[in-house]
Each structure stands twice: as C-alpha cells, then as structure tokens.
Amino acid sequence: MKNVFKAMVAACALMTALPATAEAKLKIGAAVYGLNAEFMQIWAAALKNHPAVKSGLVDVTVFDGKYDALTQQDQFNTMITQGYDAIIFVPIDVEAGAAAVQAAHDAGIPVFGSNTRVNSKLLTSYVGSDDVKSGYMEAKYVLDKIGCKGNVVVIEGPIGQSAQIQRLEGNKKALAECPNVKVLEDKTANWSRAEAQTLMENWLTAHPGEINGVIGQNDEMALGAIEAIKGAKLDVKSFAIAGIDGVTDALLAVKAGNMASILQDGAAQAQGALDLAIASKMPDYKPMSDIWKQYPDMPWADGKAAEYSVPWTPVTAENVDALLALRK
Amino acid sequence: MTEALLEVRGLRKSFGGVAALRDGRFRLEPGSVHALCGGNGAGKSTFLTIVMGIQQRDAGTILRNGKEVSFVGPSEALAAGISIIEQELNPVPAMSVAENIFLGREPLARFGRINFASMNAAAQALLDSLRFQIKATTPMMDLTVAEVQLVEIAKALSYDAEVIIMDEPTSALGEAEADQLFAAIKTLKDRGKGIVYVSHRLSEIFNIADSYTVFRDGQFVGDGKIADVRREDLIQMIVGRPLAEEFVKENQPGAEVVLSVRGLNAQHGVRDISFDIHRGEILAFYGLMGSGRSEIFERLFGLTPDLGGEIRLDGQSIRLSSPAEAIARGFAFVTEDRKGSGLVLAADVRANVCMASLGALSMGLAMNTRREASAAQAMIEKFGIKTASDRLEVSGLSGGNQQKVVLGKWFLTQPRVLLLDEPTRGVDVGAKREIYRVMSDFAREGGVVILVSSEIDEVLGMADRVIVLRGGQVSGEIDRTGLSAEKLVHLAA
Amino acid sequence: MIQSKPVASRSASDLAAAYGRKYGILIALIVVCVFLTFANEYFLTGRNLLNVLRQTSINGILAIGMTFVILTRGIDLSVGSVVALAGVVSASLATSSVNAMVPGGPYPTVVAFGVGILVGMACGAISGWVVSRFNVPAFVATLGMLSAARGMTLLYAGGKPVPELTDEYRWIGTADVLGIPMPVVAFAVIFLVAFWVLSATRFGRHVYAVGGNPHAAKVSGISISRIRLLVYVISGGLAGFSGMLLAARTGSALTQAGIAYELDAIAAVVIGGTSLGGGIGKVTGTVIGALLIGVMNNGLDLMGVESYYQQVIKGALIVAAVMLDQARHREA
CATH class of the missing domain: 3.40.50.2300 (Response regulator)
Structure with a gap:
C-alpha cells in the first residue's frame, strides 16, 4: 500500500511539475526483488545512469520488492493502473511472477526480464547471464x-x-x-x-x-x-x-x-533491458548504452531477439584493479 | 435424620508417604450451611480436592444422597451436583455475565450461531430469582469482586448444583459486600441447597453457619451444631491448645506525636485526611471497600503521586515521592494482597526477606551474602517462620508463614511507622495471634502502627484509636474507651 | 488449592525426577557430546571443541543479554538488527575503504569499538525507555526496533558491505590468546561478569525481584522502570559487541548480518531453563543452552547430515525445554 501511495504521489508531482514534457516521456518501471544487497544496488544504479534516463528521454522508477513475491505482484498492479509504458522485471524466483507478467501482458504492457528468468512465455525479451x-x-x-x-x-x-x-x-x-x-x-x-x-x-x-x-x-x-x-x-x-x-x-x-x-555484469543486464524496453516503444530507437560495444558477442539484433546473454567476466589479477575502480 | 446431601467417612490421602489427611469425616444436610474449620495444613484443601475429583483418595467412602460415588475430574463432580466457588475466581473478563454463566454450553440457534437472546434471558431469570441486582449483559470486568462471586453462585446453580462449596469467599470482600453474599447464601439455604463454607473468620461462621466440622493436622477433630459451641471452644479445637486471649495488646500510647498528617489527598477521590499518631500507638482506619483506606497507605508510601497535603515526621515536613524514600524515612508497608504485591512467590525466603534492605546488605555493587543469610535467619527466628531452609521458595509455605516472611522483610528495614493493610487475611487463628503479638511488641518499643482491617473484631481488639472513613473522607474518630462495633458500622455506612 | 508436597517426603523416584528437571539440559548436553564422541572421530579433538566454542560465542553473548531481559518478563527481538547496525557503524570507522563514506578513517580501533557498543546500548536504551516509560509491551517495542535498526543499517551503509577492516579491528575476531580464540575469550569473560552480576550484586537481586513480581519489587523500594531500562541497555550493548565480533570474524560488516539471530538467542535462553514468565533462570543455563545448540549444529555438520534436520531438531528442543519448564511450575 505504501508503495502504491508513494507512486501516486510521485506521479501527481510529475504531472503538475512537467505538464508539457510529461506526455512525451516514456514511463518505465523496474520491479526488482530487493535492494538490500550490493548486487541489486549496482543493477539499480546502472539503470538510473543509463544515457536515455540522463538525457531525459525516459523516466525510470525502481520498485523494491522486499524479497516477497506478493509485494512484486502488487507493484505490477500499481504500474498497470498508472499506465506505465514498459516494465523491467527481476523476480525473486523463476517460478514466482508468471501471474504478474500475465497481468501486464493482458494490459498491453510489455515486460522485459533481467538477471533472473521468469517461467513465462509472455516475456517480450530477457537479458541475463547463464x-x-x-x-x-x-x-x-x-x-x-x-x-x-x-x-x-x-x-x-x-x-x-x-x-x-x-x-x-x-x-x-x-x-x-x-x-x-x-x-x-x-x-x-x-x-x-x-x-x-x-x-x-x-x-x-x-x-x-x-x-x-x-x-x-x-x-x-x-x-x-x-x-x-x-x-x-x-x-x-x-x-x-x-x-x-x-x-x-x-x-x-x-x-x-x-x-x-x-x-556477473548486473549493470549490463540492467542497461540492456532498458534499451530493449525503449526500443519496443520507439521503432527507430538506437541503443544508447555502451554495453553493446563492450560485448560484441551479444549482438543487438534490432532489439528483436527473445534472449540476450550477457557474458560472464572472470576476474583476474589483470582486470581486478579496473573493476575495483568502477565501484568507487 | 434426613438423608445427607453429602457424607464422607474415613477419607485418607498421603503424598509420598506423608499423610495429608487421615480420617476425613463430614456430613452435609440439605438446607444448611456447614462450616469446615481448621488452620493452614489441617487437610481442608486436600479434603475438598478429593470431593471435587481433582485428586483420588487412598481410602474412605463418599456418599452422595446415600449412594457411593467416586469422581475422576471436577466435571464428574459437577455432573453429580457438586460445585465449588474458588478463593481466586477466574472469570473471562471481556465476556458478559450471561456468557460467563453459560461458558462452554451456550444455547445454539440455527447454523451453530449462539442464541444470545435466549441465553441472556435465561441468565437474567436466574439472577432475578436469586435477587441478585446484576444485569446479564454487563461485561464481567465491570463487576465488583462480590458481584463476580454472586455470578459464580448463579453459575453453580445453573448446573443444578445441590452442594456448593465456598472457599474463603469473603477474603476479598468488604463488610457491605459480605452482607450481600450472606443474603445470597440464605436464599440458597431456603431452596434446600447445602453449603460447605470454608473460612478463617470465626465471626462469619457464627453469623451464618448452622453446623461445623473441625480438621487439625489431617485429622477429624469434631463436629456439631454452631448453636451448641462457644467461640473459645471452637478456637481451641482449631488450634489444639487453649488460647489465653484471641488478641495480644500490651502497648500504651505515649504523648509525643510521631507522624502528623494534614489535609492529605490521595487517588480515587480521597480528600482532606488529617490525623496525628503518637509514640507507641496503634491507629486503625475502618471503612467499607472503596472508602479510601488503601489509597491513604499508597500515598503515604510514595506509591501514588503527591496530590496535596502535608506530612510531618517528628515535626519535620517530608515529601514521600517514592517507596524508596518512604523506606528511607522508616515507613514499612504490609500490603493487602500478599501474593500480588507482598512476595515474589518463585523466589526463596532469603531473597524475599532481604528485598527491601538490599542497599544495607551490600558493599558497593556487590551483595554481602553472609549478611543476607544471617539477616534472613534472624527474621526466621524472630517470627518463627516454619521453613526447612531460607533457600526454599515461599510459594511452598502456608499463608501464615508467608505473611511472616512479609513482616520479616519489613522489620529488617528497622521501620518506625508500620502500615498494615489487612495483615491477617487468609491466616489461621494460631498465626493470627503471633501477628498480633508482633504488632503489640512493635508499638510497645515505641513504634507507630496504622492498621486497616475489614474484621471489626480485629479493630476492636487491637486499636487504641479508630478513624472511620466514608467515601474518601473522615466520618469520625473514636477512642478505645468509646469503641463499639455499632458505632463503627454506623459511622462507616 | 492443591497442597504442595512436603519436602522431606520425596521418594527416590521423585528425587530423580526433580534432579532430571533441574539438570536436564546439562544431562542432555553430556549425552549429545558422548554420542558424538563415538559417532565421529574428530568431535572430541581440541581443535573441534574450540570450533564449537567459537561458533557458539556470538549466539552465546546475545543469549546472555537476552537472559537479563527475559528475567524481567521482557523479550528483545531487536538483537539481530542491532548486530548489523553496530557492526556496520563500528566497522565504517575501522576501514581504509572509501565505501564507508566516513572521512578521516580509519580511526583507532578503540574508538570504533566504543562507538559500536554505544550504538548497541543506545538502541537498547530506546527500546527500554519505550517499555518502561510508556508501558508498551516489550514484544512490540523491540519488534519496532528490529525493523528500525535494520532500516538504519541500510541507510547508513547505503546497502553496501563495509570491507577492508583494519587488522587491529579484526584482532578481536581472529586472534588467539594462549591458543584460545578471542571470541571464546570474550564469551567467557562476559559469562563470568554476567554470572557475578546476576548472582552477587544488588542489581542482580533487583532483576530477579522485578521479574518475579514487579508489584512486590516496587513496594520494596526498587525502581522497576530503572531496572527495565538497564536490562535492555545491557542486551543492546552485548548485541553491539556481537556485531563487531561478527564483522571482525567474517572480515567485513554486512547489512544483512544477524538476520533471525534473536530467535537463536531466545532459543538458548529458553532451552537453558529461564522462564519466559520472568524471575526464574540462570545465566549458566543459558550458556549450556547455547552450547547444546552449537554442539548439535557442529555434530550434524561433522556427520554430513543435511542442515534442514538441524532446524527440526532445534525446534523440538525448544518445545521440550518449555515443557520441562511447565513441569517445574506444576511442581511448585
């Protein structure tokens, strides 16, 4: 309930403050299973640092699922009511969340999986690592x-x-x-x-x-x-x-x-999913994230592929300093 | 002789080789009140638990209407028309009177719904027939203790009980409330019910009972008609030795004022109380329940906030804002509710005795265990507390010995002002006399005693002066010379 | 109504039953140890026993604090969250990592320890104040703290762990004193102090009196609100200390640390024979209860038993301990 309220307040504030641009902007929600651990924080930070968000092309709201499948389902209903354009979904478990995806699908909102798969045929596309x-x-x-x-x-x-x-x-x-x-x-x-x-x-x-x-x-x-x-x-x-x-x-x-x-490159999983979500709403969109250049093994394929596999990076003595530098 | 409602012969019960009851005998006639008398440990409780089927007898016969019976569990006794009203009542406070009466056997309407209309009507009819002024729909928690007891009686009758056992029913009642109960008992008698009445209060027994049975040390001692026995003889049967006097009073009030109270207010509307107490004096507060007796004690002991008024000790004005401060000033408070606020039942005798003197018995942060032990021993000896060791839990002691532990706790603080709230409640006749002896000695050595008691005899026997309270205010003051029961009752009501 | 049995009359079987109730937990611990000694060749080795003690130390320290609280008829559900909060705050002062976002670090270890314990005590003081001043049930007050402290932990650390603790800070979790691991030394010292406080000091007498009968304690001149406040401060302080031990042992302070630790601590206290009704119990029982849990976890690991069995057994043990407690009450 609190999240519904928060989302409503945020939506109202947005509408009154930016009456002209609000309609043009894409509204994309990200439902993640929980934000307590470091990995999902990196994921969420990468989402907010996506060039499309920074340039003002899209608005992104991250919903904290608090490690509870039911909370995530409620958040889906909120996003459906609020008329979000697309949803990025990181479920708590593969088997949890099919119903939420179904509901979004019925409302005509595309859902993009990221990081963790969901056992549903209705995902528009999935970005994760095997x-x-x-x-x-x-x-x-x-x-x-x-x-x-x-x-x-x-x-x-x-x-x-x-x-x-x-x-x-x-x-x-x-x-x-x-x-x-x-x-x-x-x-x-x-x-x-x-x-x-x-x-x-x-x-x-x-x-x-x-x-x-x-x-x-x-x-x-x-x-x-x-x-x-x-x-x-x-x-x-x-x-x-x-x-x-x-x-x-x-x-x-x-x-x-x-x-x-x-x-596991959570940042790439997040940014990749966002690029796909934008592309589904803007047919002539070109992906803005750098990850597509970083991982030539993962082709963009016009944003139409059902599955994108972000490669794993073994951490070695050679690349560890560079990776650490990214964390600061 | 008519057939007895309940007759018991040769009842025997031992625990782990020690006999708690050797020869329990008892005969209850219809339409009579039969007092079961005896000191603590006399075997009354064992007797009652066997009759109620809570424990099984080792030997003996129980006849109900002339037929031999044997109950396994209280529900069987209840089915046979024997009901008990316990000393400590256990109503469900949030439920109504009617719901409590029909608890577990509510009349049902369709679909398993409780038929509240017929339940309330049945309960009200029952209460009215007993002439109890209680509405069946009142929540139990809004009733006074006496009214709760009346509801228990109604409940017992709703089971068609013919034998009703009452265990110390007046221990939590004031005079007026007790009268209400006695009226109810008369109604029961008129209907041909038999009442087993257990009480330490002899005046009550002489007031309402028709016959008596005395147990002592697990043994039947004697029985007979109340009309045929003198009070002294009954006491002697209970105690087992002749008592010179029921009360002990050897103190003589002095002239010097020790404690002086002016215009004291306390909680629950107690207003403008003024009195002086002299060296070596025993002053009693007398009044009905709710007249403000306990509230004055609570204020004097710093348990309730200062609501105005002046307290002077030895001529010096003092503030009493916490029990710790009152104790430091030499006040000691034996509360009315021994188990509720007097003792830590799960703790041993030593811990209880030392509880109000921990500061004096410690060095810095640490306790001085040797001094604790010797202090406890000194109090055990002073009051003759019957316990095998000072490390035994007080929950295992009899009521009289528990009360002595409470007194020991307060005497260890070396008090000057002793506040005694119903100090002999639930205490057997022998132990009562020892408590009177302690009061008398304390006053004789220059201490000051303030006594609150619902037993008129006790007030008449012990007080040098009585202040009568009514509705939170002083309604009169009587000297020992002019003291009489009639005056007390007149001023209190 | 039922008269208690005279003491002198106890037959031999009664006596055996009474001893069984009194020393049941100790006997259970010995039986389990003997069984494990025969079941696994490594159980009764010095190193393994030190392992058991080391693994028990954090729960044991929390359970000692919990004993104080439960003795006064209270409960402290917040210890697990306080472990995390104190661990993160204290660790952030003792790391060279910029993750901590504390300028000027690392601070001297003493400062980090002091702040950690103070944070724990402050959490306890808030719970204790709410309980004693406003008469809020302890269950509710500390449930609130359980949530609030976890939230403050995440706020403070931004959800990230605090890594790269200084070696001096880690000393308390990893060093040995005469071959005995530091957490075990700390556990032993805290046990001895708690034992002394509860059995030999005025404060200890007050704790038992307040738990045994708060009304009687109040009438006896004991400030029950002061005692109630202090037991939560003790529990909080020990939780804070445990948080630092945990961080020092694992090498970094994690925001998810200590989840559900309160349950193990309560389990140890209850298994150790302390009555949830207050006023009855000893810290020695608590330590034996904690050791019993520790030994069973260790033994089942050594024997390669699936960890889910451990949870089932622990559950059965808790219920059995309370049944024992009830039997003890019925006798009284």
Missing part, C-alpha cells in the same frame, strides 16, 4: 588449479532457488570431466558468509588435510570459507577457491590472490 555457464566456469577454475584430482567441497545456495539449481548443474558438468575428483561434502549455506564460515570450519575438522578445493556458489560463501581456512591457521593459497558474482570483497580477495570470482 548461471549454468558460471557454475561450469568456477568449478572448472577450481578443478584446473588442483590438476583434476583430489577432493573438493561445494557450498550451495538455498536449495531450490533457480540460481542454485543452475549453478549446481554447471558445477556437476565440470566435475563430470574430472572423474578422479571426489566431492567430500556439499551443503547449503544460504548465500551467507557467516553460515559458510561455520560450515567450512566444521568440514576442515571432519576432513583434516583432505580438502583441496572449495566451490562456492556465490562470492559471500567463498569468502566465508576463506575466513574459516585463515581461522584454522591454514594457508589459503594452498586451496583452490572460487565464487560467483564479483562483489567488492571478492574482488579484493582476488587481488590478494586468495580466490577466483566470476563477475
């Missing part, structure tokens, strides 16, 4: 570093979430290529650094001197494992550790040589 691929990449890094033999542990995300399912699929694909590697333990730490730290402390006790590699399905959990290793007075560099996402702490850990991370 989690199976990242799972494969991080596991591959760990396995390569230990020479395709030895023992690893896998720290998983919350069981049943799409990112966990797909990253695990990628992990398994890489593990299948190294039949001599044994998975000693795999368990969830719910994306949490503190939980992963406890888990790793206990595993180091249960398998003294046996663990060679740690596959963390996100950076936070990989960082927790690093702290556990440090706490046990072991040499972090003698372990092969990898995570996914490229959060700031992980970049620092990569710089220190303690782990590998696969950067």
Whole structure:
C-alpha cells in the first residue's frame, strides 16, 4: 500500500511539475526483488545512469520488492493502473511472477526480464547471464588449479532457488570431466558468509588435510570459507577457491590472490533491458548504452531477439584493479 | 435424620508417604450451611480436592444422597451436583455475565450461531430469582469482586448444583459486600441447597453457619451444631491448645506525636485526611471497600503521586515521592494482597526477606551474602517462620508463614511507622495471634502502627484509636474507651 | 488449592525426577557430546571443541543479554538488527575503504569499538525507555526496533558491505590468546561478569525481584522502570559487541548480518531453563543452552547430515525445554 501511495504521489508531482514534457516521456518501471544487497544496488544504479534516463528521454522508477513475491505482484498492479509504458522485471524466483507478467501482458504492457528468468512465455525479451555457464566456469577454475584430482567441497545456495539449481548443474558438468575428483561434502549455506564460515570450519575438522578445493556458489560463501581456512591457521593459497558474482570483497580477495570470482555484469543486464524496453516503444530507437560495444558477442539484433546473454567476466589479477575502480 | 446431601467417612490421602489427611469425616444436610474449620495444613484443601475429583483418595467412602460415588475430574463432580466457588475466581473478563454463566454450553440457534437472546434471558431469570441486582449483559470486568462471586453462585446453580462449596469467599470482600453474599447464601439455604463454607473468620461462621466440622493436622477433630459451641471452644479445637486471649495488646500510647498528617489527598477521590499518631500507638482506619483506606497507605508510601497535603515526621515536613524514600524515612508497608504485591512467590525466603534492605546488605555493587543469610535467619527466628531452609521458595509455605516472611522483610528495614493493610487475611487463628503479638511488641518499643482491617473484631481488639472513613473522607474518630462495633458500622455506612 | 508436597517426603523416584528437571539440559548436553564422541572421530579433538566454542560465542553473548531481559518478563527481538547496525557503524570507522563514506578513517580501533557498543546500548536504551516509560509491551517495542535498526543499517551503509577492516579491528575476531580464540575469550569473560552480576550484586537481586513480581519489587523500594531500562541497555550493548565480533570474524560488516539471530538467542535462553514468565533462570543455563545448540549444529555438520534436520531438531528442543519448564511450575 505504501508503495502504491508513494507512486501516486510521485506521479501527481510529475504531472503538475512537467505538464508539457510529461506526455512525451516514456514511463518505465523496474520491479526488482530487493535492494538490500550490493548486487541489486549496482543493477539499480546502472539503470538510473543509463544515457536515455540522463538525457531525459525516459523516466525510470525502481520498485523494491522486499524479497516477497506478493509485494512484486502488487507493484505490477500499481504500474498497470498508472499506465506505465514498459516494465523491467527481476523476480525473486523463476517460478514466482508468471501471474504478474500475465497481468501486464493482458494490459498491453510489455515486460522485459533481467538477471533472473521468469517461467513465462509472455516475456517480450530477457537479458541475463547463464548461471549454468558460471557454475561450469568456477568449478572448472577450481578443478584446473588442483590438476583434476583430489577432493573438493561445494557450498550451495538455498536449495531450490533457480540460481542454485543452475549453478549446481554447471558445477556437476565440470566435475563430470574430472572423474578422479571426489566431492567430500556439499551443503547449503544460504548465500551467507557467516553460515559458510561455520560450515567450512566444521568440514576442515571432519576432513583434516583432505580438502583441496572449495566451490562456492556465490562470492559471500567463498569468502566465508576463506575466513574459516585463515581461522584454522591454514594457508589459503594452498586451496583452490572460487565464487560467483564479483562483489567488492571478492574482488579484493582476488587481488590478494586468495580466490577466483566470476563477475556477473548486473549493470549490463540492467542497461540492456532498458534499451530493449525503449526500443519496443520507439521503432527507430538506437541503443544508447555502451554495453553493446563492450560485448560484441551479444549482438543487438534490432532489439528483436527473445534472449540476450550477457557474458560472464572472470576476474583476474589483470582486470581486478579496473573493476575495483568502477565501484568507487 | 434426613438423608445427607453429602457424607464422607474415613477419607485418607498421603503424598509420598506423608499423610495429608487421615480420617476425613463430614456430613452435609440439605438446607444448611456447614462450616469446615481448621488452620493452614489441617487437610481442608486436600479434603475438598478429593470431593471435587481433582485428586483420588487412598481410602474412605463418599456418599452422595446415600449412594457411593467416586469422581475422576471436577466435571464428574459437577455432573453429580457438586460445585465449588474458588478463593481466586477466574472469570473471562471481556465476556458478559450471561456468557460467563453459560461458558462452554451456550444455547445454539440455527447454523451453530449462539442464541444470545435466549441465553441472556435465561441468565437474567436466574439472577432475578436469586435477587441478585446484576444485569446479564454487563461485561464481567465491570463487576465488583462480590458481584463476580454472586455470578459464580448463579453459575453453580445453573448446573443444578445441590452442594456448593465456598472457599474463603469473603477474603476479598468488604463488610457491605459480605452482607450481600450472606443474603445470597440464605436464599440458597431456603431452596434446600447445602453449603460447605470454608473460612478463617470465626465471626462469619457464627453469623451464618448452622453446623461445623473441625480438621487439625489431617485429622477429624469434631463436629456439631454452631448453636451448641462457644467461640473459645471452637478456637481451641482449631488450634489444639487453649488460647489465653484471641488478641495480644500490651502497648500504651505515649504523648509525643510521631507522624502528623494534614489535609492529605490521595487517588480515587480521597480528600482532606488529617490525623496525628503518637509514640507507641496503634491507629486503625475502618471503612467499607472503596472508602479510601488503601489509597491513604499508597500515598503515604510514595506509591501514588503527591496530590496535596502535608506530612510531618517528628515535626519535620517530608515529601514521600517514592517507596524508596518512604523506606528511607522508616515507613514499612504490609500490603493487602500478599501474593500480588507482598512476595515474589518463585523466589526463596532469603531473597524475599532481604528485598527491601538490599542497599544495607551490600558493599558497593556487590551483595554481602553472609549478611543476607544471617539477616534472613534472624527474621526466621524472630517470627518463627516454619521453613526447612531460607533457600526454599515461599510459594511452598502456608499463608501464615508467608505473611511472616512479609513482616520479616519489613522489620529488617528497622521501620518506625508500620502500615498494615489487612495483615491477617487468609491466616489461621494460631498465626493470627503471633501477628498480633508482633504488632503489640512493635508499638510497645515505641513504634507507630496504622492498621486497616475489614474484621471489626480485629479493630476492636487491637486499636487504641479508630478513624472511620466514608467515601474518601473522615466520618469520625473514636477512642478505645468509646469503641463499639455499632458505632463503627454506623459511622462507616 | 492443591497442597504442595512436603519436602522431606520425596521418594527416590521423585528425587530423580526433580534432579532430571533441574539438570536436564546439562544431562542432555553430556549425552549429545558422548554420542558424538563415538559417532565421529574428530568431535572430541581440541581443535573441534574450540570450533564449537567459537561458533557458539556470538549466539552465546546475545543469549546472555537476552537472559537479563527475559528475567524481567521482557523479550528483545531487536538483537539481530542491532548486530548489523553496530557492526556496520563500528566497522565504517575501522576501514581504509572509501565505501564507508566516513572521512578521516580509519580511526583507532578503540574508538570504533566504543562507538559500536554505544550504538548497541543506545538502541537498547530506546527500546527500554519505550517499555518502561510508556508501558508498551516489550514484544512490540523491540519488534519496532528490529525493523528500525535494520532500516538504519541500510541507510547508513547505503546497502553496501563495509570491507577492508583494519587488522587491529579484526584482532578481536581472529586472534588467539594462549591458543584460545578471542571470541571464546570474550564469551567467557562476559559469562563470568554476567554470572557475578546476576548472582552477587544488588542489581542482580533487583532483576530477579522485578521479574518475579514487579508489584512486590516496587513496594520494596526498587525502581522497576530503572531496572527495565538497564536490562535492555545491557542486551543492546552485548548485541553491539556481537556485531563487531561478527564483522571482525567474517572480515567485513554486512547489512544483512544477524538476520533471525534473536530467535537463536531466545532459543538458548529458553532451552537453558529461564522462564519466559520472568524471575526464574540462570545465566549458566543459558550458556549450556547455547552450547547444546552449537554442539548439535557442529555434530550434524561433522556427520554430513543435511542442515534442514538441524532446524527440526532445534525446534523440538525448544518445545521440550518449555515443557520441562511447565513441569517445574506444576511442581511448585
């Protein structure tokens, strides 16, 4: 309700303040699952820094879903009532949100997926990164570093979430290529650094001197494992550790040589989706974001493709400083 | 002899090898009030819980209308027409009188809807037939304690109860309210019901009971008609030894004014109270419930805000804005509600005794455990508190011993002014006398006692002077020489 | 109505039952430890036991603060959020990262610690003031703080973690003293102080009196509003300290830290035999309760049991502990 109210106030203010331009401007809403964590903040900041927003071509409103599928659905209804021109959607989970997309579709508003897929055929288009691929990449890094033999542990995300399912699929694909590697333990730490730290402390006790590699399905959990290793007075560099996402702490850990991370380019996912949303309303629109130049592997295709896959960027000693500089 | 409503023979019950009741005997005639007497621990409670089916007997016979019965659980006793009105009542406060009476067996209309119209009508008819001035639709929380009791009686009758047990029914009532209850009991009697009446208050027993049974130390001691027994003899049966005097009064008021109060106001409309108390004097406040007795105590002890008036101690004007300040000035307050505001039931004897003197028993932040222990021991000895150790929870003590713990707590603060609000409520005859002895000794040593009591006998027996209150104001003052029950009642009503 | 049983009359089985109720949690802890010793060769190793203690320390410290509050018939639902707020604020003073947006940092570690504890105490003081001054139920007042402190955390940090903590700051989470990890040392010191405060000081007596019967405490000259305020300040201060321990241990202060920590803290207190009705309970019980939770989590990890079982077992344990508490009451 509060968000409805806020949106109404904002809409009223907009109409009275800018009577002439308001009609010409495109109104685009972004419904994201939650703004508490760093990743979605980078995503939201990139959306607001899109050249089309800065030049005044479109107005963008970001709705915080507060990690609740129902809240997101309510926000969709708000946007439909308010007559938004297009919606960018980052659902809390693949399976949650099909109904919201359906409602927007029935109202004639195109919906563009970003970052997380939604299990609906009605998405106009989706910009994201393939989690199976990242799972494969991080596991591959760990396995390569230990020479395709030895023992690893896998720290998983919350069981049943799409990112966990797909990253695990990628992990398994890489593990299948190294039949001599044994998975000693795999368990969830719910994306949490503190939980992963406890888990790793206990595993180091249960398998003294046996663990060679740690596959963390996100950076936070990989960082927790690093702290556990440090706490046990072991040499972090003698372990092969990898995570996914490229959060700031992980970049620092990569710089220190303690782990590998696969950067998910949230900024590109956000800006790409916005370009697609504008193009659907302005037929002669040319994408304004730099990302299309940055990723030649992801062609614009006149904004008509059903799926755009933003490539993953392995964070290396070479590019880490440049990536860190972007965060400041 | 007519057939008894309830007859009990040779009832026996032990807990873990110790007999709580050895030979429980009892016979209740229709249309009579039968008093069950005995000190704390006499076995009355055990007796009642067995009759109500809450506990099972080890041996003995219970006859209901001449037929042997055995109840498992209170609902079976209720079905057999035996109902109890407990000392502590448990109504559902937000529900109406009618809803409380028919709780759990509401008359239903179609679709499972409660038929409020017929329920209210039935409840009102019942209340009217008993001549209780209560509206069935009033919320329970708007009733006085006495009215709640009347509702409980109505409820018992709505179950067609023939035997109604009342456990200390007047302990929370004032004089006028008690009269209301006694009138109700007479109505029940006229209808042929039998009432088992449990009370420590002998004057009540002599007022309303027809016969009595005395238990002592788990043993049947004797029974008979009230008309055939003298008060002293009954006391002796209850206590087990002859009591020289019911009251102990050896103090002599001096001339020197210790505490002087002028124009004191207090909560709930208490206005313009003025009095002086002299060294070694026992002053009593007498009045009905709601006459402002407790409010004056609460104001003197700093529990309620200053609403005007002057208090002088030894001629010096003082402000009493918190209990801590009152304690520091030498005031001690034995509250009316022992369990509600006198004791921490889950805490041990030592903690309770030391609770108001923690500052004196500590060094800096830390407690001096040795001094706490010796202080507790001193009070246990001074008051003869019957407890195996000062580390036992007070919830396990009898009412009289609990009251002594409260007194011990206050004597440890070395008070000069003792405020006693109903100090002998729920206390057996033996312990009562010990409490009177403490009051008398305290005054004899120069202390000042202010007593509030609903028992006229106690006021007559102990007070040097009585101030009668009515509607929050002083309605009269009587010296010991001119004291009589008639005057007190006349001034109070 | 029912007379209590005379003390002297207890038969042997009664006595055994009474001891079972009194020492039930300790016995449960010993049984679990013995079982784990046989079930897993690594359980009874010095390093693993230190791990258990280290993993228990944060919940244990929160539970000690919670014990004070619950003893006065209160509850503090805000500790998890206060952990995050104090952690983020204090860490922002002890980092070289510009993410923190605090000019002039890093400040000396002592300043960062002091500010963190003060932030926790301030949160507790607000809750305690609302509870004691306005008679708002503790459940409501601290539920409000749970939400408000989390919001302030996100506002303060802009949703970002505070990374790159100085080594001096991390010392408290990662260092050893004579082979004992610092969080464990802190836990032990806090336990000893709390034990002393509750069992041997005037303030401790006041806490039990206020929880046992606030009316009687008031009449006995104890300022119940002062005691109520102070227990929330203690709980808040310890939550603040825990927040810094957590940040120091994990290497950066996260805005999502401490979510649902209040539930584990309450669980430890309840399992440890403190009555939610107030006035009854000991901080030793709380520590044993926290250890029992810690040992079970550790043991199930060592044995490779799925973590969801841990939640089920913990739930059963909480309910069992309260059933025990009720049995104790019925006896009294």
